[in-house]
Amino acid sequence: MTRNPAETSREDRLNEVLLAYLEARQTGAEPDRSAFLAAYPDLRDDLATFFANHDEVERLTAPARECGLRGPELATGVENTGPSRATPRTEFRAPNSALGCLGDFHLIREVGRGGMGVVYEAEQISLNRLVALKVLPFAAAVDPRQLQRFKNEATAAANLRHENIVPVFAVGCERGVHYYAMQFVEGQSLAALIAELRRPKTDTPEAIPGMSTAALARFATERESGGPAYWDRIAGLGRQAAIALEYAHQTGIVHRDVKPGNLLLDPRGQLWVADFGLAQVIGDSGLTATGELLGTLRYASPEQALGRRGVVDHRSDVYSLGATLYELLTLHPPFEGRDRHELLRQIADEEPKPLRSINSAIPTGLETIILKALRKEPADRYATAQEFADDLQRFIDRRPILARPPSFAERFRMWVRRHPSTLFVCAAVLILVTAGSLLSAALVSAERDRTLAEHHRAEDLYQRERQRAEEAEARLVLARRAVDELFRASEEELADRPGTDHLRKRLLRSALAYYQELLIELRDNSRAQAELLDTTRRVETILADLAALRAATHFHLLCQPVVLDDLDLNPAQRTRMKDLTARTAKQWAECMRDIGRIAPAERGRRAVAQARANETDLNSILTSSQQGRLRQIGLQSEGPSAFRDLEVASALGLSPDQRGRIRVIEDDTMYGWMRGASQRKFECSDETKEQSTNERILAVLTGTQAQKWREMTGEPIKGPLAPFGASGHAPPKKSPKSNAKPAP
Known part of the structure; x- marks a missing residue:
């Protein structure tokens, strides 16, 4: 039946509140109950019922606690909860009515206390027999789900009838206190026996309730001697437990909490399996119980510890019994993690230490049996508890056991199962x-x-490569000669020819690009790369000289009043400018006289030096804005020839087609007078009326290019400009074809 989520949430909150109350009491301080009732008004009724029941049980158990009759603590840190008595019963004892009654039972004395509750020796009044009565903790009693599960499992355990299983006689609830009654077993748990065996040899053995000092001494002596009798005794105890578990498994019941504290040993050497079927209650209600959790977890199988409920079956009991016998033989649990996280990791991933590495006296056969029961995977353990018992019997009878140490292949297979990733x-x-x-x-x-x-083919390839290298070197020599010839032609043949600056620049740049392409084949040739660097510097120097000479051609503009007026020179600037233009005119005249008298290279060097000096003086006279305006006027004065300059073409982004069309317009402008003279219609003819040269060029440009050209030339100068070489002070003769109008 599906539970209401709201109801489940309310029960969880109630459990948390009750746990907080009980933990506060364990510290020694009495919590303020009224504060709890006020803090949780929706749980007031349940809390009031709990407090009343708690007071009643405290009243019933107070005399027993005052007597101090508590069982010994287990080695795991959990007090004894096994159904046993403190001293051997030799005669029937009348109940001590001072402890009170709980239903059909007279409480005689407390014999154990632990995480599951308190165990009392009691008399069942109706049947006049001694029983072990266990009272459940209140935290478990509050949760209806845990109560129902407890009743179902206790009822199933009550149907078990076996000589090695402690039978459950009755399950009941009296005034909100839940309990169950079991057969009272004379003796003590294996946990108490292990704790005593761990004591140092020099200490005097303490008497274990239910076991005489002589019997304990004999048990300890047999262990110290390491003789076969002791190991046979341990194997016999394990066999009894395995047979009892097999009987329970056949009836469909899995114990799920086999551990030393739940295996009792009476004075006759008979082993009893107690608390049958209650492991799930322990797992649900005691998850946060310090000591009880680790004590139970140490003996839990990997599938139990990791919460794989779907695969928890009778083989989990085989593992837990193997872990119990491991500790009984070595006095150490298989895994000794100090906290929950470490213990879970060890159970899941690590193999227990071989028993003989702890105690070399342990027989090899018995070690093999125990380690087989402790395999990580259920399929690798004994298939049933009966097989476990049979192998223990074979060991006792000195017959070959069926268990075998895992081979390398089996160990590898087990490792693979645990670590598939x-x-x-x-x-x-x-x-x-x-x-x-x-x-x-x-x-x-x-x-x-x-x-x-x-x-x-290596020798042939070597020769071919050598030949190719020689050919490449020869091509480089020829290319270098060709480039040098281009440099010579640019510097010597074209240096004295006016208007060839653009051509010289193009030749130099083309020669440099060609030279660089040739050197790609010899990129690893350091000598060739050095020559490339020298050539690059040489070209850059020549280009810089050409730029200085080109700027010097604008000095003729400074002799024209219209330019001086446009630059808006002040009187001081005009005076200095007059001196500068006079000096440049004198230099020009001297240059003309030197033609034929001085070598062209020397004349070129002088011209460059004079141009650089004049440019420096000009920059000192004009402001930066006036210098920029002079460059604009210079472009206007050049007309169509300005587009032949590589810098101008690059700035405008002219395509080869555009440069060709502009060159046609330029040729038409320069040589149109010849056609006009032959046709006698050069001036004032309607057929020759067409757009001005600049307008025709602007028509070739795109909108963006035209706008860029207007920015480069600036406002058209107001007045005609004399061409280069004309008198600076005489107004030029107007000619619509020879003087390009500035761009609109």
Whole structure:
């Protein structure tokens, strides 16, 4: 039946509140109940009922606590909860009515206390017999789900009838106190026996209730001697427990909490399995109980500890019994993690230490049996508790046991089961390494075959490579000669020819680009790279000289009043400018006289030096804005020829087609007078009326290019400009074809 989520949430909150109350009481301080009732008004009724029941049980158990009759504590830190008595019963004892009654039972004395509750020796009045009465804790009693599960499992255990199983006589509830009655067993748990065996040899053995000092001394002596009798005794105890568990498994019941505290040993050496079927209640209500959790968890199988409920079956009891016998033989639990996290990790991933590594006297056969029961995977353990018991009997009878130490293959298989992801990674790496090795071997073999095949052609290839290198070197020498010839032609043949600056620049840049392409084949040739660097510097120097000479051609503009007016020179600037233009005119005249008298190279060097000096003086006279305006006027004065300049073409982004069309317009402007003279219609003819030269060029440009050109030339100068070489003070003769109008 599905529970209401709201109801489940309310029960969880109630459990948390009750747990907080009980933990506060364990510190020694009495919590303020009224504060609890006020803080949780929706749980007031349940809390009031709990407080009333708690007071009643405290009243019933107070005399027993005052008597101090408490059982010994277990080695796991949990007090004894096994149904046993403190002293051997030799005669029937009348109940001590001072402890009170709980239903049909007279409480005689407290004999144990632990996480599951308090165990009393009691008399069942109706049947006049001694029983062990266990009273459940209130935290478990509040949760209806835990109560129902407890009743169902206790009822199932009550149906078990076996000589090694402590029977459950009755289950009941009296005034809100839940309890169950079991057969009262003379003796004590294996946990108490292990604790006593751990005591130092020099200490005097303490009497274990239910076991005489002589019997305990004999047990300890047998262990110290390491004789076969002691190991047979331990194997016999394990066999009794395994047979009892097999009987329960056959009836469909799994104990799920086999541990030393739940295995009782009476004075006759008979083993009893107690608390049958209550492990699930312990797991639900005691998850946060300090000591009880770790004490139970140490003996839990991996599938139990990791919460794999779907695979928890009778083989989990086989594991827990193996863990119990491991501790009884070595006096150490299989795993000794100090906290829950570490213990869970050890149970899941680590193998228990071999028993003989702790105590070399332990027989190898018995070690093999225990380690088989402690396998991580249920399929690797004994299939049934009966097989476990049979192998223990074979050990006692000195017959060959069926268990075998795991082989290397089995250990590997078990490791794979616990670490599938690691196996997957290792397998993937192995596959990759194998594939890589095979591929490498194939590549090496193919490479070896190719090497052998090419070995016969090696000498021929070497000669061919050498020949190609020599040819490349020869081509480089020829290319260098060609480039040098271009440099010579640019510097010597074209230096004295006016209007060839643009051509010289193009030749130099083309020669440099060609030279760089040739050197790509010899990129590793350091000598060739050094020559490239020298050539680059040489070209850059020449280009800089050409730029200075081109700027010097604008000095003729400074002799024209219209330019001086446009630059808005002040009187001081005009005076200095007059001196500068006079000096440049004198230099020009001297240059003309030197033609034929001085070598062209020397004249070029002088011209460059004078141009740089004049440019420096000009920059000192004009402001930065006036200098920029002079450059604009210079472009206007050049007219169509300005577009031949590489810097102008690059700034405008002219395509080869545009440059060709502009060159046609320029030729038409320069040589149109010849056609006009032949046709006698050069001036004032309607047929020759067409757009001005600049307008025709602007029509070739795109909108963006035209706007860029207007920005480069600025406002059209107001007045005609004399061409280069004309008198600076005489107004030029107007000619619509020879003088390009500035761009609109």
